Structures are given as structure tokens and as C-alpha cells.
Amino acid sequence: MSNLKYFRILIILTTLIHQNLANSSTINCDFKKFGSAYQCVVKNVEIFKTKNTLTDAIGSHDGLKTNDDVSWIIISHGIINKFPAGIDKIFKNLEGIRITNMDLKSVNQEDLKAIKKLKFLNLSSNKITRIDANLFQFNPQLEHISLSNNEISHIDPQAFSGLKSLNQLFLRGNKCKNKLLLRSAEDKEQVRKLIRDIEAGNCE
Numbered sequence: 735m736s737n738l739k740y741f742r743i744l745i746i747l748t749t750l751i752h753q754n755l756a757n758s759s760t761i762n763c764d765f766k767k768f769g770s771a772y773q774c775v776v777k778n779v780e781i782f783k784t785k786n787t788l789t790d791a792i793g794s795h796d797g798l799k800t801n802d803d804v805s806w807i808i809i810s811h812g813i814i815n816k817f818p819a820g821i822d823k824i825f826k827n828l829e830g831i832r833i834t835n836m837d838l839k840s841v842n843q844e845d846l847k848a849i850k851k852l853k854f855l856n857l858s859s860n861k862i863t864r865i866d867a868n869l870f871q872f873n874p875q876l877e878h879i880s881l882s883n884n885e886i887s888h889i890d891p892q893a894f895s896g897l898k899s900l901n902q903l904f905l906r907g908n909k910c911k912n913k914l915l916l917r918s919a920e921d922k923e924q925v926r927k928l929i930r931d932i933e934a935g936n937c938e
């Protein structure tokens with residue numbers, strides 16, 4: 735291979751590495767026990783359109799615990815308008831995610847797909863505008879979803895179907911015109927009824 739070719743490859747590699755770094759960030763965690771859960775309470779983070787991949791968590795663990803013991807991540811300080819990518823790789827056993835009072839504008843199937851053990855999702859007080867079909871297709875263990883106080887104006891009729899373990903669904907404080915869908919449901923029977931209403935009504 736000529737030197738020129740080597741040089742070109744080097745340039746491409748450097749550019750790729752640079753882009754990767756430019757798009758990624760680390761999170762600062764305050765690691766805490768909370769009942770039987772072990773949480774990363776994020777101190778401050780910046781996640782936005784061009785910089786939404788998390789590569790590492792910084793912070794001192796409690797005793798002998800490691801990232802694999804972390805079952806909850808809580809984000810309510812910083813700048814976030816895009817769901818953080820990469821948290822599933824940092825924390826492989828996440829069961830709960832709370833991202834509240836941020837500027838999160840959307841949440842997609844791709845964002846949640848790898849978080850297979852997810853049981854609790856609290857995205858209340860953000861700026862989410864729609865809940866698409868099959869959003870939770872890869873999170874069958876979800877028990878609790880809170881989407882209160884967003885700007886949701888569309889909920890796909892199939893959005894919550896298939897979530898057999900869902901016990902609580904909070905939707906109050908959104909923009910859906912169909913008033914039925916602005917309710918929240920706090921036990922399994924109410925959840926089933928709310929989901930039937932959504933399936934029948936379509937929230938636009």
C-alpha cells in the first residue's frame with residue numbers, strides 16, 4: 735500500500751474517533767442505596783441532538799458495588815432533549831428509569847429496546863408529543879409508566895397493548911383532545927380499562 739493510502743485511512747479513522755467523542759458524554763453519578771434498589775442519581779448531564787451517547791459513568795460506588803448492581807437511573811438535573819443512548823451498555827441491569835422535568839421531546843422503540851428488564855419508566859414533566867405503536871414492544875416487564883404533564887397529542891391505539899404486567903399508567907396533563915385519555919390509572923383493572931379506551935378512541 736502506498737503512503738498516501740495509509741494517510742487517507744488515518745484521516746478517516748481520526749475523523750471517526752473525533753465524531754464519536756464529539757457525540758458522546760459521561761455521566762456523573764451519585765450512587766445510592768434506596769430500599770432494595772441501587773441508584774445512579776445523575777448530578778448533571780448534557781444530552782442533546784448531536785451529543786446523546788453516554789459512554790461511561792463517573793462516581794464512587796457504595797462498598798463493593800459496581801455498575802452492574804445499578805437498577806435505577808434518575809435524571810432531573812442538566813440539559814436533556816433527547817433520550818440518552820448507551821445507558822443499557824453502562825448499566826446492564828436497569829429496572830427503573832426516571833427522567834423528569836427535562837426537555838425530552840420524544841421517546842422511541844429504539845431508545846428502550848435494549849433495556850430488557852425495565853419495569854418502571856417515569857418520563858413525567860417533559861415535552862414528549864407522541865406515543866407511537868409498539869413503543870414498548872421490547873419491554874414486556876413494564877409495570878409502571880408515567881407520562882404525565884407532557885405535550886402528548888397522539889397515542890397510537892396499539893401503544894400499550896401486550897404489556898401484561900402493567901399496573902399503573904399515568905397520562906394526566908397532556909394535550910389529547912379525547913378527554914377519556916387524559917385520565918391516569920392506578921390499578922390493574924383501571925389500566926386495562928384505560929388501554930381499552932385508547933384502543934377504541936385513538937387520541938388525536
Ligand SMILES: *[C@@H]1O[C@H](CO)[C@@H](O)[C@H](O)[C@H]1NC(C)=O
Nearest residue numbers: 750753754756757783784785
Ligand atoms: C454525530 O452526530 C452527527 C449529528 O447528529 C451525526 O451526523 C454523526 O453521524 C454522529 N457521529 C457518530 C460517530 O455517531
Ligand SMILES: *[C@@H]1O[C@H](CO)[C@@H](O)[C@H](O)[C@H]1NC(C)=O
Nearest residue numbers: 810832834856857858880904
Ligand atoms: C415521577 O417522577 C416525579 C418527579 O420526580 C415524581 O414527582 C412522581 O411522583 C413520579 N411518578 C410516579 C408515578 O412515581
